[in-house]
Amino acid sequence: VEVVVVSDDGHTGAFDHLFTAAVRDGLGEEGYGSWRSIDEPDAVSLSFGFPYPESFPHEELVAAAEAVFEAEHDTALQYGGGDYADRLVETVAERERRRGIDCGPENVLLTNGATHAIDVVCHTFLERGDEVFVEAPTFMGSLKLFGNYGVEVTGFENDADGLRVDAVAAELERREDAGEATPKLLYTIPTFQNPTGTTLSRERRERLVELAEAHDFVVLEDDAYGALRYDGADLPPLAALDGSGRVVRTNTFSKTVAPGVRSGWVLGDEELLEEVTRMRAGGTNTFTQSVLGYYCTEGPFEENVAELRTRYAERRDHMLDCLEEHMPPAAEWTEPDGGFFVWVTLPEAVDTEELLPRAAEEGVTYLPGELFFPDDRGRNCLRLSFSHVSPGEMDRGVAALARATRSAMAGD
């Protein structure tokens, strides 16, 4: 008789010894996307970076599919795809050149979305025991992903000008003086950061690229929100300032077309990209890529992105107005020039994870701050998304958050 001990969550452990060490380390932890459970059906969700549904270019994509299949009957659905899939690569390179990056199609590797892009870069560089530097807070999905590789993650503070590059420099110098190991990779979202909405200053960008070369690490620049600027002038991406090939850049069409098209890319030095390509393995979705290739070159992609900027700017403004109107004076929040998010800091005594059930009862959900930290910071912070809900819902949601906050502050 074999006795299998089943834990409360149904985990028998029958296969545990066969998993990698990184998987075993994470057993019992919730995986990528587990934060989805935070939404309550009756509450206004300010939780997720979902585009608003009216933004999806349904008709344009159907028209693109028809045109592509008409033109590329033999190749669009075949391995490797046809000319429109190639055009997508060229369009990506051309748009990146407009951002000031010296690149061509040979520097672009299409992926199944931004997380897949980050994943293949991790697969190329990271082994168990390696270390990654990040902004703290940073995108919770990337933190989960780094966990899959069994690496240490060290977080550095953000301020209104983004990552405190001076703190990174000081730590690198301290370590080198002490003969300690420096990290292999620094992951950053320099523009309209997730979750804070802040943007890394020009000066810090230049300094960060210098540090990468001086201290021999790779910078992974996640630019998922970079195309969605509502105020001010574009700053050069890190990849545009880099002369050493150490900046690897990832991006996605999830915010400029739709999450469902699940298409992104890695941009990098050709020699480095060769190895990333090798580690990607398998093909990508030429159906979607062809449709996007058509939509981006012969469809109204640029006009639609311009429209998105206008609409998201209105939402951003409305979110800031709602916060100003409803929140208690002790609360603070960021004022992003682009992207989807506002980062709210409540008084130290308020724990945003403990607050969440009460907030949901009042009629709103959000993501608690601690999800975005590799350590236990951020407990009095939370992320709000202004991308998804209607202005009226936003108003109701922020009012509910304010009520919950006031009652927590009052010690109710």
Added chain:
Amino acid sequence: VEVVVVSDDGHTGAFDHLFTAAVRDGLGEEGYGSWRSIDEPDAVSLSFGFPYPESFPHEELVAAAEAVFEAEHDTALQYGGGDYADRLVETVAERERRRGIDCGPENVLLTNGATHAIDVVCHTFLERGDEVFVEAPTFMGSLKLFGNYGVEVTGFENDADGLRVDAVAAELERREDAGEATPKLLYTIPTFQNPTGTTLSRERRERLVELAEAHDFVVLEDDAYGALRYDGADLPPLAALDGSGRVVRTNTFSKTVAPGVRSGWVLGDEELLEEVTRMRAGGTNTFTQSVLGYYCTEGPFEENVAELRTRYAERRDHMLDCLEEHMPPAAEWTEPDGGFFVWVTLPEAVDTEELLPRAAEEGVTYLPGELFFPDDRGRNCLRLSFSHVSPGEMDRGVAALARATRSAMAGD
């Protein structure tokens, strides 16, 4: 002045020390898909497992996209997708149940194609230094993929009844007696194997599943061709014979819909799948999944697969006729009951990689046998695909192969 040594292929090595050990081991090796360079534009390509272009359901997919967007305006392109993406999961589970596997939607994880499915299983189980058992020959893409994880690959012979499970059993017993390590994973394509076209017998299937339990390894069952049977009765998949949850199964719509839809799945024990899901990270393509969900449940998917079986059976028959007609008596080949491939064995003295340029000159390309082995076997073998070219081209291609073979045998 910094001196950078550039090798003949332009590789400077500037980043080599930052790559993982597995990437460093593979530097200079060609990556996934490098076999694509084997085609010559003027020759008939019998190289690749490409579906024939007339098989692509263009109109059905456009109609599906229209219907899905009409019904799911808010969700089809959003993170997570809508009902049609869910229906795809249910359809997969239902089709797998019809194959005799006890499963539901909770056992299915959608992926970006079969190679992605195999990749996430590898990511969950394999670390540098682990070992994988495979059939030899086996799918060259999977061999490349295993290389990305820095594992040892040990190949066991195939015969007309598939993998020599007796040889696997003997090696496992020998190792346990000698106190040597046994592998963590055995990768197999039991049905219409790539590249040989052979099918594992019922008896060997049962024995293999017993071995996995007795010797504590996971079986990765790649069933990419399983739906395309032209003769005989279906055999139960390994997953249908397994009572221990040790069989993880991967599959794809690349051969039953089109490669461009880049959609596949992992099927497995729920507890095990939880960790595979965690290692997948990131979303999948809900645009394509919704379109497939519609096409598979309300579109003519089943009828089209039945039609594919008829058309591929004709192609398989024609390929065997061509071989019979043209090839010298010293050549041997497999006679597959399904799938896309015939495996040809030439006399020992003929090296199929050396033969390839001459064959291309005569007017045909194929994949040399050694691509499919983890070691240096297979030099007198080659794979032919009957899936892609027209019957007339197939005839010309096999005639060209026969001419090249005869002249190599004659020592020209």
